[in-house]
Amino acid sequence: MPNALELTGIRKSFDGFAALTDAHFAARWGEVHALLGENGAGKSSLMNIAAGLYAPEAGQLLVDDNAVRFAGPRDAARHRIGMVHQHFKLVRPFTVAQNILLTAPPPAAYQRHGERLRAIERAIRDKAAELGFDIDPAQRVDALSIAEQQRVEILKVLLAGARILILDEPTAVLTDQEAARLLQTVRGLARQGAAVVLVTHKMADVKTYADRVTVMRGGRTVATLQPAQTSVAELVKLTVGESVAAAGFQPAKTARGAVRLSVRGLRTPASPEGRRVLDGVELELHAGEIYGLAGVGGNGQGELAGAIMGLPGEATEGEIRLEGHGDLKTLAASARRGIGIAAIPADRYGLALAGGLSVAENYAIGRVHTGRYGPVWRLRRQLIQRDTQEAVRAFDVQGVRSVAQKAALLSGGNAQKLVLAREFGKAPTLVLAHSPSRGLDVRASAEVHARLRAARDGGAAVLLISEDLDEVLQLADRVGVMTRGRIAGEFAQPADRQAIGQAMVDHG
Amino acid sequence: MAEASLSADLAHAPKAAPAPAPQPLAGRRYALEIRQHMAWRWQALILAAALLVGFGLSAAILVAAGVPAGELANEFITQTFLDGQNFRAVLFQAAPMILVGLAGAIAFRARFWNLGLEGQMVWGAIGATAISMWQVGPEPLRLPLMFIAAIGCGLLWVWGPAWLKLKLGVNEIISTLMLNYMAANFLLHLVYGSWKDPKDNFPYSPQFRVFERLPELGGGVGSSILLAGVVALLAWWLVSVSRAGLYLRFVDANPRVAHANGVPVRRTIYGAVLLSGAMAGLAGFAVVAGQEGRLTQAFYQGYGFSGILIAFLARNNPLAATVVALLVAALFVTGRSLQVFYQVPFSMVQLIQALIVVCVASSDFFIRHRLRRVGGEGAQ
Numbered sequence: 001m002p003n004a005l006e007l008t009g010i011r012k013s014f015d016g017f018a019a020l021t022d023a024h025f026a027a028r029w030g031e032v033h034a035l036l037g038e039n040g041a042g043k044s045s046l047m048n049i050a051a052g053l054y055a056p057e058a059g060q061l062l063v064d065d066n067a068v069r070f071a072g073p074r075d076a077a078r079h080r081i082g083m084v085h086q087h088f089k090l091v092r093p094f095t096v097a098q099n100i101l102l103t104a105p106p107p108a109a110y111q112r113h114g115e116r117l118r119a120i121e122r123a124i125r126d127k128a129a130e131l132g133f134d135i136d137p138a139q140r141v142d143a144l145s146i147a148e149q150q151r152v153e154i155l156k157v158l159l160a161g162a163r164i165l166i167l168d169e170p171t172a173v174l175t176d177q178e179a180a181r182l183l184q185t186v187r188g189l190a191r192q193g194a195a196v197v198l199v200t201h202k203m204a205d206v207k208t209y210a211d212r213v214t215v216m217r218g219g220r221t222v223a224t225l226q227p228a229q230t231s232v233a234e235l236v237k238l239t240v241g242e243s244v245a246a247a248g249f250q251p252a253k254t255a256r257g258a259v260r261l262s263v264r265g266l267r268t269p270a271s272p273e274g275r276r277v278l279d280g281v282e283l284e285l286h287a288g289e290i291y292g293l294a295g296v297g298g299n300g301q302g303e304l305a306g307a308i309m310g311l312p313g314e315a316t317e318g319e320i321r322l323e324g325h326g327d328l329k330t331l332a333a334s335a336r337r338g339i340g341i342a343a344i345p346a347d348r349y350g351l352a353l354a355g356g357l358s359v360a361e362n363y364a365i366g367r368v369h370t371g372r373y374g375p376v377w378r379l380r381r382q383l384i385q386r387d388t389q390e391a392v393r394a395f396d397v398q399g400v401r402s403v404a405q406k407a408a409l410l411s412g413g414n415a416q417k418l419v420l421a422r423e424f425g426k427a428p429t430l431v432l433a434h435s436p437s438r439g440l441d442v443r444a445s446a447e448v449h450a451r452l453r454a455a456r457d458g459g460a461a462v463l464l465i466s467e468d469l470d471e472v473l474q475l476a477d478r479v480g481v482m483t484r485g486r487i488a489g490e491f492a493q494p495a496d497r498q499a500i501g502q503a504m505v506d507h508g
Numbered sequence: 509m510a511e512a513s514l515s516a517d518l519a520h521a522p523k524a525a526p527a528p529a530p531q532p533l534a535g536r537r538y539a540l541e542i543r544q545h546m547a548w549r550w551q552a553l554i555l556a557a558a559l560l561v562g563f564g565l566s567a568a569i570l571v572a573a574g575v576p577a578g579e580l581a582n583e584f585i586t587q588t589f590l591d592g593q594n595f596r597a598v599l600f601q602a603a604p605m606i607l608v609g610l611a612g613a614i615a616f617r618a619r620f621w622n623l624g625l626e627g628q629m630v631w632g633a634i635g636a637t638a639i640s641m642w643q644v645g646p647e648p649l650r651l652p653l654m655f656i657a658a659i660g661c662g663l664l665w666v667w668g669p670a671w672l673k674l675k676l677g678v679n680e681i682i683s684t685l686m687l688n689y690m691a692a693n694f695l696l697h698l699v700y701g702s703w704k705d706p707k708d709n710f711p712y713s714p715q716f717r718v719f720e721r722l723p724e725l726g727g728g729v730g731s732s733i734l735l736a737g738v739v740a741l742l743a744w745w746l747v748s749v750s751r752a753g754l755y756l757r758f759v760d761a762n763p764r765v766a767h768a769n770g771v772p773v774r775r776t777i778y779g780a781v782l783l784s785g786a787m788a789g790l791a792g793f794a795v796v797a798g799q800e801g802r803l804t805q806a807f808y809q810g811y812g813f814s815g816i817l818i819a820f821l822a823r824n825n826p827l828a829a830t831v832v833a834l835l836v837a838a839l840f841v842t843g844r845s846l847q848v849f850y851q852v853p854f855s856m857v858q859l860i861q862a863l864i865v866v867c868v869a870s871s872d873f874f875i876r877h878r879l880r881r882v883g884g885e886g887a888q
Contacts, residue, residue, distance in 0.1 A: 312767065336770070337770035349765075351765055354765045356762075357758065361754060365754065365758060368754060374751070377751075379751055
């Protein structure tokens with residue numbers, strides 16, 4: 001069968017970080033082609049290139065074996081490529097029909113708006129009936145469930161004329177039954193001759209519904225296979241890489257101490273579809289150990305970190321007890337700082353640093369509550385400056401010409417070092433590190449890792465949440481896997497990489 | 509983004525050197541980019557240019573309205589600042605303006621858009637007048653009690669919107685603005701009703717007694733300007749010296765970051781907003797006890813707008829707000845004399861204010877963005 005969509009030798013980088021180095025992909029007419037890989041493997045970037053959202057730096061795009069260049073998603077739509085993104089692109093207060101009208105091709109002859117809307121509504125009803133969707137075109141999008149919104153997205157790209165359909169992690173937000181129904185539907189589309197690309201990290205979906213699978217890892221295409229003739233173990237091995245079993249792992253120098261943090265039955269309220277972002281997290285963290293929490297992003301890691309830091313968010317049931325302080329939920333974020341909780345959040349400029357303020361101010365905010373920088377009526381600016389200069393030197397934060405310069409002018413690695421300098425200024429009792437080396441180069445990552453190990457050896461309990469399995473295996477004394485809002489498994493080091501990978505992709 | 513474009517610039521530099529092909533102006537394409545940073549000298553230059561444009565336009569309009577071009581400088585500078593009587597008038601006018609400007613600046617620093625400055629001012633004035641009407645306290649304590657009542661009433665009037673915003677997420681722009689109408693109508697109710705001056709039945713309260721009015725400092729300068737100056741210094745201390753100032757900067761820069769780093773975000777916002785209401789209440793006190801000597805029906809009009817624009821032009825800096833308020837007061841005084849001598853309508857003053865604000869607001873665009881030509885060699 002001929003290739004519908006082909007991408008060869010694609011390269012793309014963002015701010016110097018190479019997301020795709022050498023990616024290849026080819027989907028044929030009439031097949032469901034799965035694109036498999038861990039978070040950050042480059043799946044979404046590659047498909048965004050196919051959908052005309054990004055322009056590649058090198059490589060070629062072919063539709064029906066003709067080379068094409070897209071200036072934007074409209075060009076891609078003209079070549080009958082449509083993508084359903086992981087985060088839906090719907091205008092919430094608009095109706096289904098109005099949303100679909102936005103991207104529908106213009107009519108051949110002039111039509112009044114009312115007429116056109118009615119024509120679209122008719123088309124939506126026909127298409128929905130054909131696919132077995134129960135969608136009312138006059139309903140507002142914000143009144144629909146997540147699964148229904150996804151159906152609207154699919155109708156939207158199909159009615160825009162797409163025959164090459166790209167679905168980015170379509171089952172991530174669905175319940176099992178909804179996911180099965182959706183995948184049946186897209187299989188039906190493929191049987192009618194369309195080409196369907198299914199971006200996913202779930203082995204089960206691949207095994208059951210895909211005709212072929214392409215595996216990506218670290219911005220490269222690793223293999224293209226027939227799932228029917230490949231074992232799950234083999235697929236897992238291809239996605240997570242060869243076992244370099246915990247290379248560079250350094251066990252704790254001292255024996256681990258008593259339980260310092262215990263999380264019991266942590267739950268967020270259920271969505272209308274019955275899903276909970278946190279669904280009964282049970283976790284025990286000892287003094288003097290690094291607990292590595294692995295897992296695919298979006299399985300509740302951010303919410304768990306937020307609950308420990310005390311960020312305003314959804315109210316949770318269950319408890320988070322810190323040894324000697326009782327349930328943390330009774331403490332405000334500022335009080336948690338006071339009892340030695342250090343936090344390195346994943347969102348550096350969204351939670352850790354105020355980019356518009358100076359390096360000194362960002363450093364001082366960590367200790368100003370203690371009275372170190374003077375009483376409430378007077379800030380001791382000279383002392384702040386001196387402390388900041390010392391910390392900048394001690395933690396080797398580069399690119400600081402003056403501590404009065406804006407923190408936003410620091411590079412990613414140096415911004416992270418500034419966060420570490422602030423958080424580790426006073427010996428912490430509990431360290432929460434969420435993707436601490438995301439976007440950092442090798443040297444900066446190594447420095448961050450060394451600081452985390454030093455904190456552990458100093459007796460702190462370290463919770464490392466990371467989507468990077470290599471990082472977890474290098475640092476953690478124990479490894480937990482987070483799936484669907486709960487801890488799906490725990491592994492002692494040296495841990496079996498294959499087993500962890502399996503736990504990450506299994507349905508919890 | 510900025511870094512990427514920078515490297516693109518460098519990559520193009522050698523190619524661009526040998527005589528770039530002339531391109532038709534209409535065919536050129538420009539990309540708008542967000543600037544990360546701009547040296548403060550350039551920022552000052554852009555701001556100065558914007559002010560110059562604003563003054564130029566204002567001058568052109570005044571000349572068109574019949575003011576001789578040669579007289580403009582004389583009217584605005586010589587007559588206003590160098591004439592003793594006029595300068596006293598400027599200071600007299602400036603005191604409440606400084607106070608509303610500070611009130612705006614403090615609230616805006618906490619990202620709270622307090623558009624209810626006039627309502628809080630009205631309530632401050634009502635509170636002060638109530639002390640006078642009911643003759644609360646002995647004579648020497650009367651003025652301090654009026655001062656406290658003005659602060660308390662202004663503060664209470666903004667408490668509602670602050671609570672609604674922090675507790676229920678109600679948009680403060682609407683709530684503070686609507687409360688202005690309630691305050692204004694209650695004021696009318698009082699001055700047309702039970703507080704009407706029995707002497708002449710005009711819609712204002714009875715004249716305050718001498719010990720209920722802000723005293724003169726000598727030389728005809730009222731003490732209200734001194735009060736405004738002290739409040740400005742306190743505001744400066746609060747935002748620049750105290751710990752709360754650091755908290756405020758974090759809340760302003762990014763409330764999520766502030767919260768995650770242990771800044772008491774809610775308390776900081778409450779504090780700033782209540783302080784803003786208290787300062788606006790003081791402005792009401794400064795007008796009734798310092799200027800009018802009684803509660804009148806329209807004393808507050810225009811101050812809300814002036815307060816917002818003073819805070820805006822001063823970038824929420826208390827000391828700058830004081831200077832800007834003095835300039836706005838000078839504009840008012842000059843406007844009145846233009847009205848007398850050249851029959852220029854007083855609304856011209858508001859037109860000039862608006863023009864300058866629009867020019868300064870537009871200059872922000874050039875500080876935050878840059879235009880860069882794209883597709884110089886027809887690459888795209």
